[in-house]
Amino acid sequence: MAASTLKPVLTFLIISFFTISQISCAQNHPLDPLTPSEFLLVRTIVQNSYPTTSNQTLTFQYVGLDEPDKQTILSWHSKPSKTPPPRRVSVVTRFEKHTHEITVDLSTSSIVSKNVYKGNGFPLLTLDEQTAANELPFKYKPFIESVKKRGLELSQTVCSAYTVGWYGEEKSGRIIKLSCFYSNDTVNVFVRPLEGITVVVDLDEMKIVGYSDRFILPVPTGEGTDYRLSKQRPPFGPKLNNVAVFWPDGPGFTVDGHAIRWTNWEFHLGFDVRVGAVISLASIYDLEKQKHRRVLYRGYTSELFVPYMNPTKEWYFKTFFDCGEFGFGQSTVSLEPLADCPSNAVFFDGYYAGQDGKPVKISNALCVFEQYAGNILWRHTELTIPGEEIREVRQEVILVVRMVATVGNYDYILDWEFKPTGTINVKVSLTGVLATKGVVYTHNDQIKEDVFGTLVSDNTVAVHHDHFLNYHLDLDIDGEVNSFVKKNLVTKQNPKNISPRKSYWTVSSQTAKTESEAKIKLGLKPSELVVINPNKKTKLGNDIGYRLIPGIISNPLLLEDDYPQIRGAFTEYNLWVTPYNKSERWAGGKIVDQSRGEDNLAVWTLRNRSIENKDIVLWYTLGFHHVPCQEDFPVMPSLSGGFELRPTNFFEKNPVLKTKPLEHVTLPNCTTKH
Amino acid sequence: MAASTLKPVLTFLIISFFTISQISCAQNHPLDPLTPSEFLLVRTIVQNSYPTTSNQTLTFQYVGLDEPDKQTILSWHSKPSKTPPPRRVSVVTRFEKHTHEITVDLSTSSIVSKNVYKGNGFPLLTLDEQTAANELPFKYKPFIESVKKRGLELSQTVCSAYTVGWYGEEKSGRIIKLSCFYSNDTVNVFVRPLEGITVVVDLDEMKIVGYSDRFILPVPTGEGTDYRLSKQRPPFGPKLNNVAVFWPDGPGFTVDGHAIRWTNWEFHLGFDVRVGAVISLASIYDLEKQKHRRVLYRGYTSELFVPYMNPTKEWYFKTFFDCGEFGFGQSTVSLEPLADCPSNAVFFDGYYAGQDGKPVKISNALCVFEQYAGNILWRHTELTIPGEEIREVRQEVILVVRMVATVGNYDYILDWEFKPTGTINVKVSLTGVLATKGVVYTHNDQIKEDVFGTLVSDNTVAVHHDHFLNYHLDLDIDGEVNSFVKKNLVTKQNPKNISPRKSYWTVSSQTAKTESEAKIKLGLKPSELVVINPNKKTKLGNDIGYRLIPGIISNPLLLEDDYPQIRGAFTEYNLWVTPYNKSERWAGGKIVDQSRGEDNLAVWTLRNRSIENKDIVLWYTLGFHHVPCQEDFPVMPSLSGGFELRPTNFFEKNPVLKTKPLEHVTLPNCTTKH
Missing domain, CATH: 2.70.98.20 (Copper amine oxidase, catalytic domain)
Known part of the structure; x- marks a missing residue:
């Protein structure tokens, strides 16, 4: 969802310039982030221990490297061996409406510890559950009615998930609130709020558990709010001059x-x-x-x-x-x-x-x-x-x-x-x-x-x-x-x-x-x-x-x-x-x-x-x-x-005293091209 | 004295690039700094009114534009005419051991106001008088003795002028104090102080009026204090990579x-x-x-x-x-x-x-x-x-x-x-x-x-x-x-x-x-x-x-x-x-x-x-x-x-909303040269 559609040509230009010399076949570092295959292995290991049914899903709320002890890292770092310390992974899941904290050992493909979190609060929200929640109102009659009442098009409406905080409640459910926005004429949805409406969603149930439409306020206009270049009308400006920065000796x-x-x-x-x-x-x-x-x-x-x-x-x-x-x-x-x-x-x-x-x-x-x-x-x-x-x-x-x-x-x-x-x-x-x-x-x-x-x-x-x-x-x-x-x-x-x-x-x-x-x-x-x-x-x-x-x-x-x-x-x-x-x-x-x-x-x-x-x-x-x-x-x-x-007083003296001045680089034969 | 000996080639390279289009024959602006010919005119006008003798010198302590009133500037600025408002100059001199405040009108080549400053304190020190003061100790026997006593070479010693502030004295003379330094082995004189010595100079008399040598302390070594590249010994570093910044459309x-x-x-x-x-x-x-x-x-x-x-x-x-x-x-x-x-x-x-x-x-x-x-x-x-x-x-x-x-x-x-x-x-x-x-x-x-x-x-x-x-x-x-x-x-x-x-x-x-x-x-x-x-x-x-x-x-x-x-x-x-x-x-x-x-x-x-x-x-x-x-x-x-x-809230909205992205400039045919 956060992956962008990069213009491949530009990317290629940049990346290719550096790839050859730099990305060598590096030895694994114990602090390297988890790789795609490691994520898949974690998934398999955890799923095997928490079997799901049609009623009972398992969701991964957090998967991150469980870093080795600092001393282990430091001794490895001072004398890196071919085999880095064992890779362990911290996992937080929701399963059976509980938060599970699990430690997985990748070298043995096993779970080395697990427990059900008993404290207050809930883990990181996933993007998937936010997206799912944001779609709920569009099949929820009172919301459809609210949009219609405002004279707005449902198809141009979007919702966004907001965490609810804690305000002294004794018991908390895993809920979020949605605020909704209007997106016609502009992609700048956050400046076009539909005020008065609150949608409460239970994330474990993935359903709307509360709804109120207390008042109607004008939805601010989309006119002039789009920030995309394609939507701007002349006059343009202020104009900034083009520039090329050239590192003649390659990257440092x-x-x-x-x-x-x-x-x-x-x-x-x-x-x-x-x-x-x-x-x-x-x-x-x-x-x-x-x-x-x-x-x-x-x-x-x-x-x-x-x-x-x-x-x-x-x-x-x-x-x-x-x-x-x-x-x-x-x-x-x-x-x-x-x-x-x-x-x-x-x-x-x-x-x-x-x-x-x-x-x-x-x-x-x-x-x-x-x-x-x-x-x-x-x-x-x-x-x-x-x-x-x-x-x-x-x-x-x-x-x-x-x-x-x-x-x-x-x-x-x-x-x-x-x-x-x-x-x-x-x-x-x-x-x-x-x-x-x-x-x-x-x-x-x-x-x-x-x-x-x-x-x-x-x-x-x-x-x-x-x-x-x-x-x-x-x-x-x-x-x-x-x-x-x-x-x-x-x-x-x-x-x-x-x-x-x-x-x-x-x-x-x-x-x-x-x-x-x-x-x-x-x-x-x-x-x-x-x-x-x-x-x-x-x-x-x-x-x-x-x-x-x-x-x-x-x-x-x-x-x-x-x-x-x-x-x-x-x-x-x-x-x-x-x-x-x-x-x-x-x-x-x-x-x-x-x-x-x-x-x-x-x-x-x-x-x-x-x-x-x-x-x-x-x-x-x-x-x-x-x-x-x-x-x-x-x-x-x-x-x-x-x-x-x-x-x-970390150094005995100015550590850049013996840094040489940059050499002047002239670019005599450049044909510039935009 | 502050004018530097620039490497003419480098300067030429840079300046020549821009000179042609930019430095047009500009109309004078009433806030333009004083020009060399204006300084000379001021000098003549003031010297004519304050005749010097062999005993009585006239020194210029401050010569600066006496800016026209803000309203005058603003109305000129809103509708610049060929003739800017009259140019006036504020002058502060020392003459007959007094500070004189003079206003010169350049259009009429006349002094329009003058008075002798009666308050406490003294004007800006000139570089010339500082230089003159710094040379006094080298003909002053007690100082020569102090240097010798420290086993140092007089020819390697330099002095620098320091203002003395005010500490409740009822009457103040126009004095400064000199601190002296040792310059052999290094140009970094400020890290080689000769402690214990204070030289008091009367600037109007340009002579030493006080001297004390209270104690001797080791003069710190010059070793390792020179910051010039030519004085550094390997290993050099950290090495910074060369870079060229190119503005293909010229300056903006x-x-x-x-x-x-x-x-x-x-x-x-x-x-x-x-x-x-x-x-x-x-x-x-x-x-x-x-x-x-x-x-x-x-x-x-x-x-x-x-x-x-x-x-x-x-x-x-x-x-x-x-x-x-x-x-x-x-x-x-x-x-x-x-x-x-x-x-x-x-x-x-x-x-x-x-x-x-x-x-x-x-x-x-x-x-x-x-x-x-x-x-x-x-x-x-x-x-x-x-x-x-x-x-x-x-x-x-x-x-x-x-x-x-x-x-x-x-x-x-x-x-x-x-x-x-x-x-x-x-x-x-x-x-x-x-x-x-x-x-x-x-x-x-x-x-x-x-x-x-x-x-x-x-x-x-x-x-x-x-x-x-x-x-x-x-x-x-x-x-x-x-x-x-x-x-x-x-x-x-x-x-x-x-x-x-x-x-x-x-x-x-x-x-x-x-x-x-x-x-x-x-x-x-x-x-x-x-x-x-x-x-x-x-x-x-x-x-x-x-x-x-x-x-x-x-x-x-x-x-x-x-x-x-x-x-x-x-x-x-x-x-x-x-x-x-x-x-x-x-x-x-x-x-x-x-x-x-x-x-x-x-x-x-x-x-x-x-x-x-x-x-x-x-x-x-x-x-x-x-x-x-x-x-x-x-x-x-x-x-x-x-x-x-x-x-x-100065602008109605983001003033750079309609700024276009920079274009990508490639430099395909560059032959780089150091």
Whole structure:
């Protein structure tokens, strides 16, 4: 379903350029994502143990690699043998209206553990069941009647599945709610809501179990909402100039299976149905020490919480967990060569298990490319020495890993940028279509109440909302045993006898001993947030470390005891630090749909475990409060945010001091062709 | 002195490519920077009125365009006539040990006003007087003795001028202090300080008036500190791949004198000795309204405050104001084609008046280039409509204006990025060399006291410091009469009868009536900071506006009553708003060297003037606290920050909806050549 129809010619052009040298017959890596044949094997093994009948189906809600223990991975990585550690797979199914958690061993083709999940909440929704649910209203008389009553064509109506959250109910069924939209004149369905109608679907029964049609509001016009080029009328513009970026020596990176090597970096790039791209075992070559040194054991987007701020009956429940409910990998869309990624990009397909357990392919799910943007790596002009003018400049080239997850209306462009300086920049750009609500209004002057958003078009309010992306950052700074240090910048009074200066600031370092000491609300105190290796020092005796430099800071505004906030409690702090625990993978918890906040980052850290001189994991939340504006309509220009992981006394000196300047490449005999 | 010896061949390659079509015989613009012949005319006029003798010199400390009134500019701009408004020039001189403020009218070749400055402080330092001062110690016996005592070669020693600040002195002389460095084995002089020595120079007398040599510390080694390629030894790396960026249709922008037009943007690019690049009259073409609409009347870096955090006798005074003391334009360095700016850049020379009033040329002081970085302007994949898969992606191209100011050891890369969406991104990247202090230590374990910085090499501490860049942003959103609105995001309780949701946030707008209501400390309250045009609305009735999206937030840590903080009081708030006042140009005040905080942004705003429905100016401070690390040595990898000016209900809809995708350009017949 998420597989795109790529223009084969373009794809061929791009891929063929790189294929020969790079995709060598790579040895399997224990962190490689599950292959299509592995998915099929899992399916067979599980189906054999859970026999289905005509009344009783088995659905695969999650199938993902059950990664070997970190120590197993690390020892394999330090000395890769032909036989990687045994492949195990975590499976979550629905069977007999229960959630089953199963571990499959692929080497023995057997189930090594299974249990029925007894807690609250439900697993990841499959795309198949969402599609099936979305089709139910079209055979449901009251809905057909509602559409007719609005003077609309049923054939032009579409519905979309929304998770319902949890609002204090004692018992929960596995239900979703559908919102429906009108698609004539436009493919931009999300800006044409049919307000007033709520359809409740039981996913296990796959039938409508609730229906209400409370009021009729005008459906906003489709006029001017289509964003496709073919639907635009002149005048066009603004016109951007064409450009060709040419790498005369070919790509500077190599791809060996899922292992990527570029300049001083190497890392493994995985893919998972729940979180999308996974960066593992990132290490950087130290020219001085002449070896690779570890930086990031694993990094990925662990959860994305998107609460909408309309508390009325038809909207209040819209507080989504895009990773835990919809799957960021499952929502990953095919990247368009030359558009989503530049001409030098190398693409990777992604696979996940469909509801029936069979592999589903996402073509071009990830891309990797080198980027030269005209930026400066470092420079200096020196004018102090009489008679000499010294100028030394180095240009910056970086490596970008990109995926795009489209969860319904929104598109999230997720970039991991690797720099030769050791910096990892993590960036997200929000684009796509806003979630809108139909209203009677066509002008702000008519509005005398809170409409919970911005009037962005006639009869169309784009609703206030937040995006909180949590990143799981298992840093292993020069080894897995690390500590988290707040380097607080504190003002000091200067004694009068020293100088007439009254004050200065200095650094007062505080090592977090337990989880509670590492819950950080940013912006309150000036401090550098550093992960150090307490067992290693630079030659000068500085702590070897990496700092996290935050970007824009956003904190949650929901009441702490409000239900969505209890579920999204990982947003209470911008940063948390936990001891490594293989089972703690997603900040919003393992089972998220209708979760009750009983198993998530906020709960785990209540144990207040020791984190000093331990293998630790950072959980950083990047947030956006979004007050929509007319520019965001009918499709939204990218809005970007991010954060930086930057070495601080990790290297003995500037690691790009000995990087040579780029050579000037002229293209004297080019015949350009569009 | 700042003019660089460019490699003429490279320059020719670049410049020649663009010269023919673009640099047309442009009509003079009233905001054009002063030309060499204008500088000479000013010199003659002023010299005629201030006759010098052998004892009495006249020095030009500042010569800059005295811009016509905004209304004059605006009416000229709306209907440019052949004769622009009269050219007037602001001149600040030192003559007879007084600071003279002079206004020269070039059309009548006359002085129209003059007065002797009676306030505290002194004007911009010239490069010539700094150079002269730096040479004094080499004929000064006690200094020669001090160098000898340290076993160093005088011929390998250099000195550099530092402003002294103000620390409560009743009377101030026009003095600076010199710090000296050792340059054998390396051109990286700033990392080889001669500690213990302070040389005090009276600039008007141009003689040493104070000298102390309090202690001897080891001069850090030059070994490994040279950053020049020619001095590096193998192994080299990390190796970055060569790249050529080719714009087959030529540049997408035109240069007409100092007017630049690119896609939907047009603006004037000026240059001033004090602030460097000045963006004026930036407006954007509205495809729907079919006209240019005004955004930014003027934007520039108004001040840069860099307090160091070592309070000891030899260091406490190092609290620099790089614009008001040293001149960001005067400190602008020649950009290296293909390195500081990419191959498609167009360069602009800059001119300023030397101390003798004669024009000094800075070749390639500014550059302008289009940038394609593989980023996405907007996109959406739509999977909701059965049987259809829709994917629409637009690539982003932006226009960058760049300058680099090197103030002693530090290099500031200052970018203004214009986007077709209406966004202006303002970015600064810090690079260059850290200010270091010599110490006895070669390992952290030896350190038992506060050394006010980080040990980054043997005997070398890089000192803690801040960078606070203040931007003067005279926004004219769709006209000059604007208001400043805080759109506060406030949590609301949801009544129980509405839904089980307990809370949500909504927007509560607050228009700042006076200056005191617009002093913003960021990070305390979630709010959008918007400049609106209160007299215009979108068709839907939304306020037409632009928002300022801050980047990293840094607040001052010095005590409020400490002398440097009183002088740098513009840092007390991250954002201030004032009514337009032609005389309020620089946040740190007009006369900054040894200023006492009597004339700056904090003082002006005490009047608490009305700013509602007025022509207003935003003053935004971008700050960095810098705890140095070993990676910053011997030359520092760029560290970037910035902020965004983004339209919010300025346009009726997404202004790049009708931008066509870039065409794919293949380069089939290229013979590449290095």
